[in-house]
Amino acid sequence: MNARVAVFDTTLRDGEQSPGCSMTPAEKLRLARQIARLGVDVIEAGFPAASAGERESVRAIASEVSCVVAALCRTREEDLRLAARALDGAARPRIHTFIATSDLHLTHKLRMTRDEALRQAVAAVGFAKTLARDVEFSAEDGSRSDYGFLREVVAAVHEAGANVVNVPDTVGYALPEEYGALFARLCRDVPGVYLSAHCHDDLGLAVANSLAAVRNGARQVEVTVNGVGERAGNTSLEELVMALSVRRERLRLSTGVKTEEITRTSHLLSSITGVWPQPNKAVVGRNAFAHEAGIHQHGVLANPLTYEIMTPASVGAIESHLVLGKHSGRHAVEARLTALGLFLSREEVETVTVRVKELADRKKFVWDEDLLALVSCVPDRRVRLVRYQAISGNAVMPTATVEVDVDGQFRSASAQGNGPLDAALKATDAALGLDVELLELTTRAVTGGKDALAEVVVKVRHGEAEATGHAASTDSIEAALKSYLSAVAAARTLALDAAA
Structure with a gap:
């Protein structure tokens, strides 16, 4: 019988820290519902101490989904109380508290001794147990910690009542044999402890390290959809789950994830953030089940197992048989x-x-x-594009005229630029009368063909506020302007809220 590995999804917390992947509370809730349908065991909904908006987002998710909902917090009592309040109403709440255990972090970031960190860890777990029955403790930078001290912390928080003890490879430094050996030693030296693995992909080893951990005693793995996360990202949920599924006879490990929901979940996250996996991304990339070489195509037609170790249907990547058009109701x-x-x-x-x-x-x-x-790409009605016109060519000065509706007031302006898009954006700035800095603009063809829909993601800064917008159109300049205006509207709101 295969041993069960719990899947802890942190897309809404660690994953959202990935540049360009921030989400509104409504978007987080929509994604949380789908992640719950995916069948994960735990959803980490956020970091309640970060802001009032984050607390409301955690509270909304906790009240809707039936799986375990975790809230991350530092070892401070106030943080722990905020986490508990945000989880009020959850069917199965979990408080997840953490403190660093490596000498590097203790000396340069926390400026505390090992004894102080140990006392804080034990006190936090003890206090958290008075607020919730389910408590997880994480030893931040665990893979770079002195083993003797790490073992002491793991044993102490386990004794204090931590249901789960997470030993992260916080900066993606570990090698699989090292990380696996670390879990084997902890399982041997701290009998009865329930260990969790949390890996980052800085060296491209997050999935390999997570597999090494579960093969050596870890029974929970912390992952994100599409592998999103800080820097190079986190352990990819879809890759880890499918590795355990495809190689279950060798690994003898299983999860409760409904694999046929994987592609749907991946697409939903991408559609919300506007950040799509690279085409050759394992399991969910556009080319994951594509075969171009003639010999490969012949083999797949004869028997898909010749070049496919999993079927598209097994991860929900089934081509649509229902195409929408202008007559669709x-x-x-x-x-x-x-x-x-x-x-x-x-x-x-x-x-x-x-x-x-x-x-x-x-x-x-x-x-x-x-x-x-x-x-x-729902347009923001507070600031919207009414119309635009651009004149461009290799022998004329690119010029654009843009008309916008700002809170019911129609404004227009014209400008010249280095190209039609540059001219249109400059005209938009002039019409808005706002000081807006364009930080990033990316364009993606949603489908193939000359009539493909262009999806544009824009990031702007207005004052101290940064915001992202995205829009889609068969006209790439129109999509860029709508995306820009959506981002401006969001940044404008954030700036006004900050000033209030």
């Missing part, structure tokens, strides 16, 4: 949305249906990728 649109894991209200479905018909007037068919882009 609300029921057809709703059916595709449901199949993609999007459960919208009747009014929202009506709005999306109108947008599908508008898009179908520009291109013949609306594919699933187009539909996801339409749902995620």
Whole structure:
């Protein structure tokens, strides 16, 4: 019988710290519902001490999903109380507290001794147990900690009542044989402890290290959808889960994840953040099940097992048999949305249906990728594009005129630039009358073909506030302007809230 490995998803907390992956509370809740449908054991909903908005987001998620919901906090009593309050209403709350244990962190970041860190860890776990029955402790930078001290901390927090003890490879430094040996030693030296692994991908070894940990006694793995996370990212949920599934006879380990929901979850995260996996990303990349070489195509046609170690259907990567167009009605649109894991209200479905018909007037068919882009790229009505006109060529000065609606006031301006997009953005700035800095602009063709929908993600700074917007259109300049205005509206709101 295979041993069960718990899957702890931290997409909404650690994953959101990835540049460009910030989400609104409503987007977090939508993603949390799908991650729960995926069948993970634990959802880490956020860091309540970070802000009032984060606390509300954690509270909303905790009240909706039935799996364990964790809230991260430092070892301070006030942080622990905030985490407990945010989890009030959760069916299965977990307080997740942490402190660093490596000498590097203790000396240069925390400026405390080992004894002080040990006392804080034990006190935090003890206090957390008065607030929740389920408590997890993490020894930050555990893989670079002195083993003797790490063992002492693990034993002490286990004795204090920690249900789970996490030993992270916080900076992705460990090698698989080292990380696996660390878990084997801890399992031997601290009998009965329930260990968790949390790995980062700085050396591209997060999944390999996580596999080494579970093969040596860890029974929980902390992961993110698409491997998103700080710096180079975290252990990829889909890669870890499918490795355990495909090689279950050798590894004799299993999870409760419904693998056929993997692609749907991956697409939902990407549509929310506008950040898509690289085409050759394992399991969920666009090319994961693509075969171009003739000999490969012949083999797959003869028997898919010749070049595929898993089927597309096993991860939910099934091609759509229902293509939307200008004659599609609300029921057809709703059916595709449901199949993609999007459960919208009747009014929202009506709005999306109108947008599908508008898009179908520009291109013949609306594919699933187009539909996801339409749902995620909802225009902000406070600041919207009314119309634009651009004149450009290799023998004329690019010029653009833009008209925008700002809180019901129509404004227009013209400008010249280094190209039609530069001119249009300068005209937009002039019409808005705001000091906005463009930090990042990326464009992606949602599908193939000359009539492909262009999805544009923009990041801007207005004062001290930074915000991201994304929009989609068959006209790439229109998509860029709508995305820019969406980001400006969000940054403007953040700046006003900060000033209040």
